């Protein structure tokens with residue numbers, strides 16, 4: 445396993461301990477946009493022939509510095525993404541390896557009216573009281589059997605969880621043992637950090653087959669490694685409902701233009 449993920453988990457455990465030790469942490473609840481808002485946004489984008497993009501405010505990753513992003517800049521970046529047609533904004537709040545922050549997320553929520561996804565390594569209930577967001581990432585591979593408990597807790601606090609998987613084993617576990625409605629297929633293997641967008645093509649048929657059997661549909665978000673309009677078209681052809689994109693948007697010198705290029709990726713394509 446790549447050592448970065450061990451280091452991220454160790455550091456997250458320290459952050460959780462500090463939260464419990466803090467004298468008075470606020471108890472947050474309410475004021476979120478539900479899953480209906482996301483479903484509506486996805487359908488209206490698709491109906492207008494556009495690609496539903498969740499654009500990510502991502503300052504860095506364990507392997508790459510992208511750019512310093514202050515809360516003020518995070519708000520401006522999110523506005524560019526919203527104006528370019530993104531359906532939601534993802535904000536990294538992990539401070540050490542991704543250089544994200546809670547303040548960035550707060551600034552983004554103030555600057556825009558789109559739903560906001562908190563991207564972090566959530567391993568404990570106490571983290572839900574750090575900051576409000578509409579969606580929150582839960583990583584199936586990290587949580588194991590604790591997953592359903594945290595999904596239910598998230599909903600009790602009015603967050604909708606985006607449950608992330610990377611392989612067939614994690615996906616089957618999530619479909620059979622959890623009430624996840626939004627499934628994120630991460631094209632990045634967190635144990636090796638290798639990225640392959642074929643992961644989405646391989647896993648979506650399993651979800652669709654399961655949905656046909658149970659009659660309950662999942663929303664599927666393809667995450668990571670999408671750089672070009674052709675990558676975006678590939679993910680949509682595979683059956684993704686939306687695509688989460690960070691690096692290729694944030695490292696572009698024109699964030700508005702790059703977001704729009706990806707949102708417009710289906711324009712003038714003959715299927």
Ligand SMILES: O=C(O)c1ccccc1NCC(=O)[C@H](O)[C@H](O)COP(=O)(O)O
Nearest residue numbers: 505506634667668669670689690691692
């Ligand atoms: O981005 C990483 O390298 C990474 C490493 C270890 C754990 C998680 C990581 N990324 C978190 C994400 O989910 C991505 O930021 C997100 O899917 C966007 O990916 P990309 O478009 O490839 O920046």
